[in-house]
Amino acid sequence: MSSSLVSRRRFLETVGLAASTTLVGSFLLQARQGNAASSYTRRDIGTLSTTSSTVLSYKKAIAAMKALPDDNPLSWTYQAAIHGTTLPGSQPAWNTCKHGTYFFFSWHRMYLWYFERIVRKLSGDSNWALPYWNYGSTRQRRLPTVFRSPANASNPLYVTNRGSGWNAGTSSLNASAVDTVVALAEVPFNDFSSSLEGTPHGAVHVSIGGLMGSVPTAAQDPIFWLHHCNIDRLWNIWLAQGGGRTDPLSDSSWTTTKFTFFDENGQSVQLTGCEILRAQEQLNYAYQGEPTQVKLSCQPGISPTRKRSKEVLLRRSQESAVILPPESNPVSVGIDVRPVREQLLRVTSEGKTNLTLDLTNIEADRQPDVYYEVYVGLPKGATPEFNSPFYVGNIALFGQGIRNGQQHGEFSSATLSFKINRAVSAFLRRNQSDEQLNILFVPRGASPQENQAIAARSSATIQIGGIAISSDRQP
Numbered sequence: 001m002s003s004s005l006v007s008r009r010r011f012l013e014t015v016g017l018a019a020s021t022t023l024v025g026s027f028l029l030q031a032r033q034g035n036a037a038s039s040y041t042r043r044d045i046g047t048l049s050t051t052s053s054t055v056l057s058y059k060k061a062i063a064a065m066k067a068l069p070d071d072n073p074l075s076w077t078y079q080a081a082i083h084g085t086t087l088p089g090s091q092p093a094w095n096t097c098k099h100g101t102y103f104f105f106s107w108h109r110m111y112l113w114y115f116e117r118i119v120r121k122l123s124g125d126s127n128w129a130l131p132y133w134n135y136g137s138t139r140q141r142r143l144p145t146v147f148r149s150p151a152n153a154s155n156p157l158y159v160t161n162r163g164s165g166w167n168a169g170t171s172s173l174n175a176s177a178v179d180t181v182v183a184l185a186e187v188p189f190n191d192f193s194s195s196l197e198g199t200p201h202g203a204v205h206v207s208i209g210g211l212m213g214s215v216p217t218a219a220q221d222p223i224f225w226l227h228h229c230n231i232d233r234l235w236n237i238w239l240a241q242g243g244g245r246t247d248p249l250s251d252s253s254w255t256t257t258k259f260t261f262f263d264e265n266g267q268s269v270q271l272t273g274c275e276i277l278r279a280q281e282q283l284n285y286a287y288q289g290e291p292t293q294v295k296l297s298c299q300p301g302i303s304p305t306r307k308r309s310k311e312v313l314l315r316r317s318q319e320s321a322v323i324l325p326p327e328s329n330p331v332s333v334g335i336d337v338r339p340v341r342e343q344l345l346r347v348t349s350e351g352k353t354n355l356t357l358d359l360t361n362i363e364a365d366r367q368p369d370v371y372y373e374v375y376v377g378l379p380k381g382a383t384p385e386f387n388s389p390f391y392v393g394n395i396a397l398f399g400q401g402i403r404n405g406q407q408h409g410e411f412s413s414a415t416l417s418f419k420i421n422r423a424v425s426a427f428l429r430r431n432q433s434d435e436q437l438n439i440l441f442v443p444r445g446a447s448p449q450e451n452q453a454i455a456a457r458s459s460a461t462i463q464i465g466g467i468a469i470s471s472d473r474q475p
């Protein structure tokens with residue numbers, strides 16, 4: 001991500017923040033005292049039985065939340081509307097979710113934490129903690145059973161509005177939709193954040209579709225909360241890998257911007273980045289089986305992260321945007337690499353510089369209901385396989401880049417960067433004389449049988465305004 005993009009995001013985030021009461025200090029203190037001896041464990045839903053207290057209490061609380069009027073902050077409608085809503089009017093904290101910015105992880109952590117407190121209270125289950133959907137495990141690629149069975153209104157975890165096959169238990173997430181290898185390898189926070197926000201986060205939203213497929217409805221599907229619980233867990237896992245990975249502690253906007261939520265008593269409360277860094281210590285929860293949590297803290301005077309300098313090596317010359325039409329065929333775009341062949345060879349062998357594929361001004365008129373695997377340098381006629389060196393990541397639009405009512409606030413197109421060192425070096429090794437570097441976009445839906453239905457489901461056209469290859473020197 002370019003530094004100008006980061007500062008533009010930061011600017012957009014900083015303007016227009018509403019001032020409201022600060023109850024948070026005393027609230028957190030009470031929370032700590034009240035839970036001095038207890039600690040909550042967020043468990044893998046795949047390890048819980050269908051009649052576990054975690055499942056039963058979640059059902060009970062959702063039913064209770066649904067019985068409350070929409071303007072009650074504890075109601076199901078209100079809680080979902082904090083993320084986004086199509087309802088008219090505006091209540092405090094509605095439509096405030098953060099996507100496409102470096103607040104993505106922190107905002108959703110806060111949101112889940114208060115939601116969890118509300119469920120704990122309304123279920124009467126004082127040990128309740130949010131479970132997570134561990135779709136990284138190949139055994140958990142289908143929608144967890146309790147969310148689809150019984151398939152009727154008696155089951156608060158069931159909603160009809162999901163993409164085809166999910167409620168029947170026949171659809172499953174593709175391996176590329178839940179891949180975490182690409183995102184977890186990123187070291188700078190912003191790169192990690194935008195990568196993981198795309199995959200698995202956005203790809204899972206898009207694959208499930210229905211309510212989950214768009215920002216203003218996503219949190220109405222009870223699976224949303226388990227999906228985000230897993231995303232929050234992956235944040236901890238990323239940090240625990242070390243190697244320079246850290247949160248933006250020297251960025252005062254990230255650390256001190258206040259976001260408003262409601263606690264289990266219906267009180268308006270606020271949290272900042274500094275207050276949610278250490279899940280166990282500050283928020284009293286840990287994930288089943290996670291590595292030791294990293295204990296970051298906000299201290300003044302931390303040296304700012306050094307900026308890397310990004311240089312565009314090559315830009316796709318055509319004036320017109322690349323179009324990914326509403327059909328199931330892959331789209332391929334060639335870039336003439338002759339002018340930079342030597343440079344690419346040098347950069348990929350020397351290993352100090354990130355080569356990135358930058359896709360800019362990505363937009364669709366509505367949710368395409370598919371995501372796209374992106375391949376760079378795949379030999380002609382070869383089958384695109386996501387575990388090949390030519391796979392570089394996915395385009396999964398959720399919360400950005402979609403024009404029609406799919407996000408709140410001003411429309412902004414999406415920008416995505418993919419690391420392509422491995423793909424380009426594989427390409428250079430295989431093609432001594434090929435002039436064209438192929439970039440291939442392969443639409444993917446849910447499970448293999450779902451891919452046959454992609455043509456019918458993907459009714460939106462995606463445009464990619466610009467394609468460039470850049471080098472990004474580490475300091």
Ligand code: C2O
Nearest residue numbers: 083097098201205
């Ligand atoms: Cu705010 Cu997964 O969305």
